[in-house]
Amino acid sequence: MDLARLWVRIVSVLVPGDRKGEWIEEWDGELASRGGSMRYAWGSLGDAWYLRTEGWTMDGMIRDVRLAVKGLIRRPFFTALAGVTLAIGIGANTAIFSVVDAVLLNALPYPESERLLSMNHTAPGMGVPLVPHSEGTYLFYSEGFHTLESFSVFTDDAVNLVTDGEPHRLRAARVTQPFFDVMATQPMLGRGFAEGEDRPGAEPVAILGYGLWQQSFGRDASVVGATVEMDGVQWRVVGVMPAGFQFPQETDLWTPLEIDDVDPELGSFGLLGVGRLAEGSSVAAAQAEMTNLLHQFAEANPEELPQSVLDQAGLVADVKPLKNLYVQDVVQALWVLMGTVGFVLLIACANVANLFLVRAEARQREQAVRTALGASRADMVRLYLAESLALALGGGLLGLVLASVGVQGLLRLAPVAVPRAAEIGIDGSVLVFTAIASVASGLLFGLFPVLGYGRRDLSGALKEGGRASTVGREKHRTRSALVVAQVGLALVLMIGSGLMARSFAALSAVDPGFESEDRLVFRVSLPSAEYPDVESATLFYRAVEERMAAIPGVTSVALTNAAPLVDTKSAGPMEPEDRPLPEGQLAPLVDRRQVGPGYFATLGIPMIEGRELTLEDSGEGTRTAVISRTLAELHWPGESPLGRRIRSQGSPDSGWEIVGVADDVHFETLIDEPAPLIYLPLVAGSAEEPGAARSLDVVLHVGSDPRGFVPAARAALREVDPRLPMVEPRPVTSLVHDAMASTSFTVVLLGIAAGIALLLGTVGIYGVISYVVSRRTSEIGVRMALGAPARLVLRDVVGQGMTLTGVGVAVGLLGAWGVSRALGSLLYGVSATDPLTYVATAAGLSLVALLASWLPARRAARVDPVEALRTE
Amino acid sequence: MSPVRMTQITALVLRAVAAGYRYGFDVMEACGLPSGTAYPALRRLERAGLLKSRWESAAQAHAEGRPRRRTYEMTPAGRSALAEAEQKLAEVRQRLEDLPPAPTGEA
Numbered sequence: 004m005d006l007a008r009l010w011v012r013i014v015s016v017l018v019p020g021d022r023k024g025e026w027i028e029e030w031d032g033e034l035a036s037r038g039g040s041m042r043y044a045w046g047s048l049g050d051a052w053y054l055r056t057e058g059w060t061m062d063g064m065i066r067d068v069r070l071a072v073k074g075l076i077r078r079p080f081f082t083a084l085a086g087v088t089l090a091i092g093i094g095a096n097t098a099i100f101s102v103v104d105a106v107l108l109n110a111l112p113y114p115e116s117e118r119l120l121s122m123n124h125t126a127p128g129m130g131v132p133l134v135p136h137s138e139g140t141y142l143f144y145s146e147g148f149h150t151l152e153s154f155s156v157f158t159d160d161a162v163n164l165v166t167d168g169e170p171h172r173l174r175a176a177r178v179t180q181p182f183f184d185v186m187a188t189q190p191m192l193g194r195g196f197a198e199g200e201d202r203p204g205a206e207p208v209a210i211l212g213y214g215l216w217q218q219s220f221g222r223d224a225s226v227v228g229a230t231v232e233m234d235g236v237q238w239r240v241v242g243v244m245p246a247g248f249q250f251p252q253e254t255d256l257w258t259p260l261e262i263d264d265v266d267p268e269l270g271s272f273g274l275l276g277v278g279r280l281a282e283g284s285s286v287a288a289a290q291a292e293m294t295n296l297l298h299q300f301a302e303a304n305p306e307e308l309p310q311s312v313l314d315q316a317g318l319v320a321d322v323k324p325l326k327n328l329y330v331q332d333v334v335q336a337l338w339v340l341m342g343t344v345g346f347v348l349l350i351a352c353a354n355v356a357n358l359f360l361v362r363a364e365a366r367q368r369e370q371a372v373r374t375a376l377g378a379s380r381a382d383m384v385r386l387y388l389a390e391s392l393a394l395a396l397g398g399g400l401l402g403l404v405l406a407s408v409g410v411q412g413l414l415r416l417a418p419v420a421v422p423r424a425a426e427i428g429i430d431g432s433v434l435v436f437t438a439i440a441s442v443a444s445g446l447l448f449g450l451f452p453v454l455g456y457g458r459r460d461l462s463g464a465l466k467e468g469g470r471a472s473t474v475g476r477e478k479h480r481t482r483s484a485l486v487v488a489q490v491g492l493a494l495v496l497m498i499g500s501g502l503m504a505r506s507f508a509a510l511s512a513v514d515p516g517f518e519s520e521d522r523l524v525f526r527v528s529l530p531s532a533e534y535p536d537v538e539s540a541t542l543f544y545r546a547v548e549e550r551m552a553a554i555p556g557v558t559s560v561a562l563t564n565a566a567p568l569v570d571t572k573s574a575g576p577m578e579p580e581d582r583p584l585p586e587g588q589l590a591p592l593v594d595r596r597q598v599g600p601g602y603f604a605t606l607g608i609p610m611i612e613g614r615e616l617t618l619e620d621s622g623e624g625t626r627t628a629v630i631s632r633t634l635a636e637l638h639w640p641g642e643s644p645l646g647r648r649i650r651s652q653g654s655p656d657s658g659w660e661i662v663g664v665a666d667d668v669h670f671e672t673l674i675d676e677p678a679p680l681i682y683l684p685l686v687a688g689s690a691e692e693p694g695a696a697r698s699l700d701v702v703l704h705v706g707s708d709p710r711g712f713v714p715a716a717r718a719a720l721r722e723v724d725p726r727l728p729m730v731e732p733r734p735v736t737s738l739v740h741d742a743m744a745s746t747s748f749t750v751v752l753l754g755i756a757a758g759i760a761l762l763l764g765t766v767g768i769y770g771v772i773s774y775v776v777s778r779r780t781s782e783i784g785v786r787m788a789l790g791a792p793a794r795l796v797l798r799d800v801v802g803q804g805m806t807l808t809g810v811g812v813a814v815g816l817l818g819a820w821g822v823s824r825a826l827g828s829l830l831y832g833v834s835a836t837d838p839l840t841y842v843a844t845a846a847g848l849s850l851v852a853l854l855a856s857w858l859p860a861r862r863a864a865r866v867d868p869v870e871a872l873r874t875e
Numbered sequence: 876m877s878p879v880r881m882t883q884i885t886a887l888v889l890r891a892v893a894a895g896y897r898y899g900f901d902v903m904e905a906c907g908l909p910s911g912t913a914y915p916a917l918r919r920l921e922r923a924g925l926l927k928s929r930w931e932s933a934a935q936a937h938a939e940g941r942p943r944r945r946t947y948e949m950t951p952a953g954r955s956a957l958a959e960a961e962q963k964l965a966e967v968r969q970r971l972e973d974l975p976p977a978p979t980g981e982a
Contacts, residue, residue, distance in 0.1 A: 029945045032943055045909075045910070045911065049909075050914035
């Protein structure tokens with residue numbers, strides 16, 4: 004067959020069946036007259052499309068919709084059941100999508116944000132995923148980047164602002180001069196930072212965030228140019244940022260990050276790097292360039308960054324989209340949830356498809372009559388699709404309502420760490436998503452009855468008066484397949500939710516290593532302008548300890564620079580003085596915390612040997628420390644480290660005498676193994692360089708109800724210094740809860756999804772078995788009249804349900820085995836293929852399915868043979 | 876039998892059939908239309924009862940060693956519809972010619 008004739012036959016699928024034969028013959032004849040040239044054949048598509056669509060008039064469509072809606076309204080129970088099922092499915096998808104849209108797809112609402120890069124390092128050799136910049140690398144790299152349009156570093160900061168006699172703590176960011184160019188966002192009032200304003204000796208300047216400007220300065224434009232006192236320093240306000248700009252994180256205020264370009268600090272890596280990719284450049288090129296620059300930097304500074312350290316730490320440049328830095332914590336959980344609600348929608352569609360199939364059967368006579376009156380097959384298909392789509396769009400609309408309510412609840416449940424939570428809501432792209440989801444599901448479940456319709460012998464239906472005995476095997480098979488799919492999908496979701504629940508249980512069972520009940524913690528920071536030296540800071544510590552301890556009901560008080568599970572990291576390589584590591588070998592990283600007297604007692608951390616740090620240890624120049632059990636076992640396995648000394652690697656004068664060993668505490672997360680840790684006094688440092696902790700967590704051990712102590716503690720702090728705000732007072736238990744928040748969030752949502760899936764799946768099984776029983780009533784009647792015992796009938800019907808369930812469970816187990824690894828790092832203390840969870844869940848689901856098929860089976864077994872035969 | 880909107884294309888196709896082109900492809904070429912346009916026009920005209928089609932005799936086609944072809948011819952309704960369309964066209968042309976010249980000095 005030549006190409007032209009082949010084409011005509013392909014296109015002929017569009018031509019309505021009753022005209023197809025003649026149509027092909029006509030085109031064959033014409034093409035033959037032109038030598039069968041393909042040039043003439045193309046137009047057959049236009050002709051075929053015309054014939055397919057000639058009946059599609061606007062009138063016809065309106066009539067279809069009207070008929071469809073009428074049909075739906077005539078069966079309110081069916082419509083409500085199917086509509087609500089769909090609304091749940093589509094609503095769940097809409098709710099989760101609105102979160103995904105705001106958090107993942109639109110995480111950085113800045114111009115051309117896809118060009119924003121996180122420009123940092125990583126050191127897998129030390130187990131440190133993120134190594135930012137030092138002043139030295141910043142200055143060195145700034146000169147060298149050609150793949151970047153601009154490059155800046157920043158660090159989080161906090162300042163205290165007193166307005167109307169009330170101290171407030173503001174979230175600040177210290178940024179280098181190119182920062183606003185990198186973000187491609189300039190102040191709406193005033194200007195950005197000028198060259199040189201990030202160098203030592205420049206006048207203190209600040210740029211206000213929109214929210215701060217609105218709340219604390221009454222949107223007064225004249226604030227630009229005025230000075231504002233914060234932390235005892237006069238800051239000149241040079242600009243106000245537009246609404247919505249809060250980078251890096253809900254930031255109220257930006258100040259210049261002072262970089263000493265004459266004598267930059269080389270070895271302290273605490274400055275996060277961001278860059279804007281130059282036009283036409285790529286992430287890979289930026290990565291290659293930074294790798295190069297790192298090596299040049301190491302060659303130029305062999306003292307601070309020896310090649311051997313570089314090699315052992317595995318320090319390499321790490322360039323990636325900036326978005327990844329901010330959403331990586333929630334990204335996996337969100338995609339898992341998106342997949343989960345996708346499953347729920349599929350199950351909902353399967354359920355509605357089943358309802359439609361049942362209904363299609365009931366409507367056989369209606370169809371036969373319509374056909375006899377001249378409706379073509381295409382007319383009926385259109386009517387069916389119109390019904391499905393009308394139902395799906397109705398369900399989508401209801402789903403949208405459910406979602407907008409649900410999202411609010413979702414956010415209340417959500418861990419604090421959901422970025423841009425305020426931006427989450429129903430917007431344009433969410434509406435588009437919902438519309439697509441609705442139409443797609445309408446087509447999906449509308450397809451089944453349409454396919455069934457195509458095969459049905461209608462004249463038979465008419466002749467037999469719609470009696471059921473001719474219902475094809477085919478239909479049963481479709482319906483059974485749908486039930487199997489439902490059971491399978493439901494099982495996958497239940498297993499996923501079971502695994503998450505077990506993770507949650509395992510996490511709850513983790514002993515954090517400290518007591519959290521009946522303890523209150525709050526944060527306070529000491530500005531260096533107001534507390535310039537160790538003496539004033541020490542006086543402040545003593546005063547806080549005394550005033551807090553004097554509050555009735557407070558058992559003990561302790562100060563630290565960071566309470567457990569509060570996100571602060573300060574680590575460096577340390578080695579024992581009596582057995583220093585060979586030159587060029589990197590010592591293990593040791594995490595440092597500073598603690599005041601009574602810290603271990605107040606938090607209930609057991610001392611293994613030695614003593615706590617006391618008031619005497621907090622003096623200037625004293626160098627005594629407590630270490631954690633892990634650190635003790637690392638350097639002095641089987642020995643007592645008391646009296647020995649440990650020092651920062653490479654600095655002989657920095658040794659600390661060990662006076663105690665405390666039990667391990669989970670400081671970072673509940674999941675990680677406790678890291679080696681050293682507790683230094685609040686005033687830590689040598690006599691030459693005294694340093695005092697300025698950022699403090701104050702922990703109170705109280706009789707009961709920690710929240711009740713907030714007012715008294717605030718009053719006590721005010722007595723010590725009215726300018727310092729009490730920040731985030733909360734029970735220590737909430738630190739532990741926050742550490743489990745993302746797991747519990749996922750557990751709850753997956754649990755809800757699995758519950759819905761189970762419910763829909765059960766309804767599916769029940770519906771199908773009930774239907775089968777009702778169709779087989781007469782057959783059962785005959786069997787029982789012939790002496791079959793009710794027991795046998797019961798077993799037969801239940802067996803049918805359980806066969807479907809069994810196949811579904813097998814499919815589900817396989818499916819779960821395949822997809823549960825997507826949960827990956829969300830799981831804790833349980834494997835993705837945990838047999839117990841799989842078996843228990845499958846058994847639970849089977850039990851529910853047993854009940855769902857037993858109920859209709861019992862009805863079958865009670866059939867009165869006489870009655871059953873009479874209805875025949 | 877449904878009414879058809881007389882467009883340039885339907886009028887052209889109708890005129891071609893009236894002029895004696897009987898086969899679809901001949902009509903198409905006479906009108907200079909692509910087949911994807913000419914055929915739907917033929918279908919519309921036939922549906923409206925302005926044309927009718929029939930198969931030519933299989934014997935004759937067979938004798939000529941080719942498949943039979945479908946032929947189109949005018950119906951009385953088609954003839955009067957074409958006359959009406961040509962009448963309208965003539966009127967339009969007349970009015971175009973009668974258009975008074977634009978006043979000078981403006982535009």
